[in-house]
Amino acid sequence: MIERIGIVGGGQLGRMMTEAAKPLGFEVTVIDPVENCPAGQVGADQIQAPLSDLEAIDSLAHDVDVITWEIEHIPAEYLEYLANEGHDIEPDPHTLAIIQDKFIQKELLRNNGIPVAPYSEHLDESNFIGGGPFIVKSRKGGYDGRGNLVVTDLNRILIEDHFGETSVYVEQVLPFEAELSVIVARDKSGQTVAYPPVETVHEENICHTVVVAQEDSKLPITKQAIDIAQDTLKLLSGAGVFAIEMFVVNGQIVVNEIAPRVHNSGHHTIEANVTSQFEQQIRAVTGLPLGSTELRVGAAAMINILGTREKPLTREGLDRVLSRPDTHVHFYGKSSRPARKIGHITVLGGSKEYVKLEVSDARKELII
Amino acid sequence: MIERIGIVGGGQLGRMMTEAAKPLGFEVTVIDPVENCPAGQVGADQIQAPLSDLEAIDSLAHDVDVITWEIEHIPAEYLEYLANEGHDIEPDPHTLAIIQDKFIQKELLRNNGIPVAPYSEHLDESNFIGGGPFIVKSRKGGYDGRGNLVVTDLNRILIEDHFGETSVYVEQVLPFEAELSVIVARDKSGQTVAYPPVETVHEENICHTVVVAQEDSKLPITKQAIDIAQDTLKLLSGAGVFAIEMFVVNGQIVVNEIAPRVHNSGHHTIEANVTSQFEQQIRAVTGLPLGSTELRVGAAAMINILGTREKPLTREGLDRVLSRPDTHVHFYGKSSRPARKIGHITVLGGSKEYVKLEVSDARKELII
Numbered sequence: 001m002i003e004r005i006g007i008v009g010g011g012q013l014g015r016m017m018t019e020a021a022k023p024l025g026f027e028v029t030v031i032d033p034v035e036n037c038p039a040g041q042v043g044a045d046q047i048q049a050p051l052s053d054l055e056a057i058d059s060l061a062h063d064v065d066v067i068t069w070e071i072e073h074i075p076a077e078y079l080e081y082l083a084n085e086g087h088d089i090e091p092d093p094h095t096l097a098i099i100q101d102k103f104i105q106k107e108l109l110r111n112n113g114i115p116v117a118p119y120s121e122h123l124d125e126s127n128f129i130g131g132g133p134f135i136v137k138s139r140k141g142g143y144d145g146r147g148n149l150v151v152t153d154l155n156r157i158l159i160e161d162h163f164g165e166t167s168v169y170v171e172q173v174l175p176f177e178a179e180l181s182v183i184v185a186r187d188k189s190g191q192t193v194a195y196p197p198v199e200t201v202h203e204e205n206i207c208h209t210v211v212v213a214q215e216d217s218k219l220p221i222t223k224q225a226i227d228i229a230q231d232t233l234k235l236l237s238g239a240g241v242f243a244i245e246m247f248v249v250n251g252q253i254v255v256n257e258i259a260p261r262v263h264n265s266g267h268h269t270i271e272a273n274v275t276s277q278f279e280q281q282i283r284a285v286t287g288l289p290l291g292s293t294e295l296r297v298g299a300a301a302m303i304n305i306l307g308t309r310e311k312p313l314t315r316e317g318l319d320r321v322l323s324r325p326d327t328h329v330h331f332y333g334k335s336s337r338p339a340r341k342i343g344h345i346t347v348l349g350g351s352k353e354y355v356k357l358e359v360s361d362a363r364k365e366l367i368i
Numbered sequence: 369m370i371e372r373i374g375i376v377g378g379g380q381l382g383r384m385m386t387e388a389a390k391p392l393g394f395e396v397t398v399i400d401p402v403e404n405c406p407a408g409q410v411g412a413d414q415i416q417a418p419l420s421d422l423e424a425i426d427s428l429a430h431d432v433d434v435i436t437w438e439i440e441h442i443p444a445e446y447l448e449y450l451a452n453e454g455h456d457i458e459p460d461p462h463t464l465a466i467i468q469d470k471f472i473q474k475e476l477l478r479n480n481g482i483p484v485a486p487y488s489e490h491l492d493e494s495n496f497i498g499g500g501p502f503i504v505k506s507r508k509g510g511y512d513g514r515g516n517l518v519v520t521d522l523n524r525i526l527i528e529d530h531f532g533e534t535s536v537y538v539e540q541v542l543p544f545e546a547e548l549s550v551i552v553a554r555d556k557s558g559q560t561v562a563y564p565p566v567e568t569v570h571e572e573n574i575c576h577t578v579v580v581a582q583e584d585s586k587l588p589i590t591k592q593a594i595d596i597a598q599d600t601l602k603l604l605s606g607a608g609v610f611a612i613e614m615f616v617v618n619g620q621i622v623v624n625e626i627a628p629r630v631h632n633s634g635h636h637t638i639e640a641n642v643t644s645q646f647e648q649q650i651r652a653v654t655g656l657p658l659g660s661t662e663l664r665v666g667a668a669a670m671i672n673i674l675g676t677r678e679k680p681l682t683r684e685g686l687d688r689v690l691s692r693p694d695t696h697v698h699f700y701g702k703s704s705r706p707a708r709k710i711g712h713i714t715v716l717g718g719s720k721e722y723v724k725l726e727v728s729d730a731r732k733e734l735i736i
Contacts, residue, residue, distance in 0.1 A: 001683060001684070001686075019387065019390075019391075019410075022387075022409065022410050022699075022701070023387075023696075023697065023698040023699060024683075024686070024690075024697060024699065025681060025683050025686070025697075025699035025701075025711075040411075041390065041411050042387075042390050042410055042411040043408075043409050043410040043411045274694050274716075283690060287687070288686065288687050288690050289687055289690055289691040291690065292693060292694060296664055296665070297664070313393060315369065315393050316369075318369075318392070318393070318656065319655070319656050319657055322651060322656050322657055322659065323657040325660060326642050326660060328391075329391065329392060329393075330391040331390075331391060331392065331393035333390070333393075343393075348642075
């Protein structure tokens with residue numbers, strides 16, 4: 001039986017995985033460059049090193065029974081090598097390598113009949129029916145919108161000026177009605193589950209608010225989103241949680257991106273669902289059976305707490321936040337810095353409209 | 369604002385308090401004699417010392433903003449001294465001193481009109497109408513039935529032989545229909561809340577199974593239990609969680625004992641209630657408002673995982689336990705030892721009968 005789990009990355013996602021792993025009796029070791037990283041503060045042992053440090057990853061592989069990660073920008077090839085050497089790496093590092101290159105990821109999706117926005121590796125408008133606007137994305141390393149550039153036309157000089165030598169591809173920007181995310185998971189026996197789809201609202205490219213409601217479970221778009229997420233999961237190998245991010249365009253699902261890990265759009269599952277995405281990840285990678293993804297409540301909403309300026313964490317207004325009904329706060333043990341994710345608030349309630357309003361009001365009470 | 373919480377004791381209760389404190393942004397320091405104690409494993413800093421070590425308590429008081437505890441057998445007088453010196457100690461250490469002496473505790477209850485079983489400090493049957501059996505209890509230091517002796521008559525020689533110099537008192541054993549526990553809490557502004565009463569089943573004097581159900585909320589005995597728990601809370605000072613243990617005798621509540629702390633009869637609140645008893649304790653002692661005690665589900669049952677023989681923790685059967693619906697496992701990071709509490713299982717469901725059966729079946733799957 002697996003006793004010790006290794007996680008590449010010890011930020012908030014590694015922290016919440018650690019919080020889920022400990023009650024199940026697992027030990028956790030993380031690699032993270034930051035001294036006393038968020039996961040280290042809740043009992044994970046820490047190898048203090050950059051996430052790209054192959055020696056640290058090698059040492060982790062020899063310390064633990066299974067390796068997983070909280071972030072996709074890590075040495076996939078080296079993890080593949082370790083997997084070939086017989087180490088248990090979940091999910092499949094080959095899948096990680098594909099997802100890391102957003103262009104290859106898009107190819108995988110399109111070649112397997114998953115609906116995606118028109119895209120091309122060539123900066124040539126004639127590849128696109130209907131024209132701009134376009135979004136130029138660096139193929140590797142981008143997250144939270146970093147590495148993306150929105151343009152009205154494909155001016156090569158402007159784009160090369162922005163990206164330099166970075167390898168990019170271009171996608172057509174589609175006018176969407178909503179952004180959805182579906183978290184799916186696969187255990188080691190091949191069983192899969194899907195969480196109820198959530199609506200995500202991004203502000204300045206960062207996931208800002210997440211809302212989910214029982215009332216949406218009967219909608220045709222909900223069924224379509226789950227089906228497409230399950231179809232997407234079939235293209236990915238290994239055990240673990242994956243987040244499938246989508247747009248709704250003219251009432252149809254278009255897949256945007258895959259995150260091969262626990263995801264910001266699943267934080268509400270800690271309180272709102274029978275099994276949290278973090279416990280699900282721990283179950284999946286350790287060979288335990290998956291748990292129910294059912295919502296316990298009518299609706300839930302999650303809002304990120306973003307840092308402001310560089311300073312230690314203050315929690316002024318926490319008393320007002322916690323005086324609100326069924327409102328739950330998670331700080332990550334990080335100091336404040338502009339736009340840094342330092343915590344989140346989840347509100348549970350009866351309806352989508354109620355929790356959306358409540359979570360936004362709750363956030364306003366907190367002065368960071 | 370309070371930043372750092374000190375807990376005297378870092379066993380499973382200190383561990384689950386730490387797990388509740390971290391997401392709210394608090395740091396935790398515990399005193400515990402065991403190296404890498406359960407709370408230390410989930411991110412609490414640890415002062416490794418016996419719980420009776422006054423120097424350690426003094427050092428804790430200077431390190432933290434508020435002190436609380438997970439066990440009542442600690443130096444109450446020294447905590448009173450520290451409180452008088454201006455340290456924030458919650459709940460009131462004077463209340464702790466009263467509760468520590470079970471005879472004085474009984475006097476407090478009886479003198480204030482709280483129903484208790486007949487008791488006496490004298491080993492004299494003529495003090496009791498109706499005769500034995502009796503339970504002789506050491507006034508201080510007993511827990512989980514340790515320090516108790518059940519006798520059919522008050523044979524002084526036999527009792528002195530058993531207890532030696534230990535100061536004891538005697539209670540009449542009442543034939544009870546059920547054992548209940550009500551967890552109540554008070555915040556620093558004086559607001560109080562009560563959790564739905566639970567039925568506890570003891571086996572060999574150790575709390576074994578706890579069951580709670582919405583279906584019981586309308587019963588007259590439920591209302592009576594909550595009223596008496598609230599009346600009992602009025603006799604105790606300071607902020608924090610208290611467990612009021614009771615018997616139902618001829619359809620009436622009789623208070624057995626007060627635990628001035630989070631309690632084994634509240635572990636199910638982690639998953640079953642809007643606010644867990646552990647988060648409630650953290651809110652109470654840090655000056656935050658209390659949270660809702662509402663049950664999220666129809667019913668919940670909790671069963672302790674007790675150690676068998678001296679050996680490291682094995683978790684054989686955990687996969688079978690976790691394949692069961694809405695079943696949650698908490699290990700405490702302790703090795704196995706006869707009758708030692710090393711974890712618990714909670715099952716949520718629709719009805720009392722269902723969760724009672726399920727939690728018992730779940731426990732049988734696990735080989736410790």
